[in-house]
Amino acid sequence: MPAISSERSNWYLLQCKPHQDERAHLNLRQQNYTVYHPQLLTERVIRGKQQQRRESLFPGYLFIHLGGNDNWAPIRFTRGISRFVEFNHGPATVAENVIEHLRARCSGSSISHNDPPLTPGDHLQINRGPLSGLEGVFIASHGAERVMILLQFLNREQTVCMPLSDLTRPHSSFQANL
Template sequence: MPAISSDRSSWYLLQCKPHQDERAHVNLVQQNYVVFHPQFVSERVIRGKAHRVRDSLFPGYLFIHLGGNDNWAPIRSTRGVSRIVEFNHGPATVSENVIEHLRARCIESSESPIDEPLKPGEHLRIVGGPLSTLEGIFISSQGTERVMILLQFLNREHAVCVPLSNLERQQSSIQTTI
């Protein structure tokens, strides 16, 4: 690999061995390298329960901050690291602006509020689809992406299955009479 002659430091892209992003990250940090592993928080249903998990934004890749005087040799033999990504016979540099933007997006992802599961009797408003602007009451979940709600229209109550993405929580004025 060609040596970088400038004293200027830059961010570079590393390719990791399959499913070893975290291992490479830990090993590089232990060697005192500055590493950025962009991750986002997502929800997954595991054994019927929603869990928040961290996923790699770029699976198989890490960013490393290096200068021209840094020792690049240990990187190639670090466990979990496959290679330094190269373009045009030189290491691929990544702009500081891109790294800052990714950091900001990852922070936003981790700070997003945890949505509480819907409870039977909770008031909802339909915000999309053909029934938008109607209000209803949550009855039950129908899988992970649809719910059954009770709507009051045409002077009758109707149980309707609606995509979860078309609903929002509502402090509604709907009165239920039993």
């Protein structure tokens, strides 16, 4: 079992058994551990239909937050967990700022993963970048994290490809006025 080198809490990297990331994440959370499983929303064609689904950013790995007084023993026997990732004969620690960056990157999309998927014709508002404040209409997805939108800009319609994280859905009262 890995030894803890300090009394302060750290994030550690766990390797999961093949295709058991979700199972390991759920089982660790049920044991009241703080676990982070970074995921991104991706679009795939499944059975001829384009669908959005969440996929692991690091398949086969989870991050767990543990302190010097936490009990590490149950982790070894948790279903779905293979082992702690180790470097230099000790568990690999991950800096807090790395976890914060991953959280911001994975949840950076202002369009929530719980929102219904975008469909052509949906109205969107740009909230970051040089086109901030403009409104457009969703045309299509362009990869996992970018979309094509139609803007009324410079007295004509322009098609623009931009990051999904720079867009929000307008409030329903705003949308009704369009």
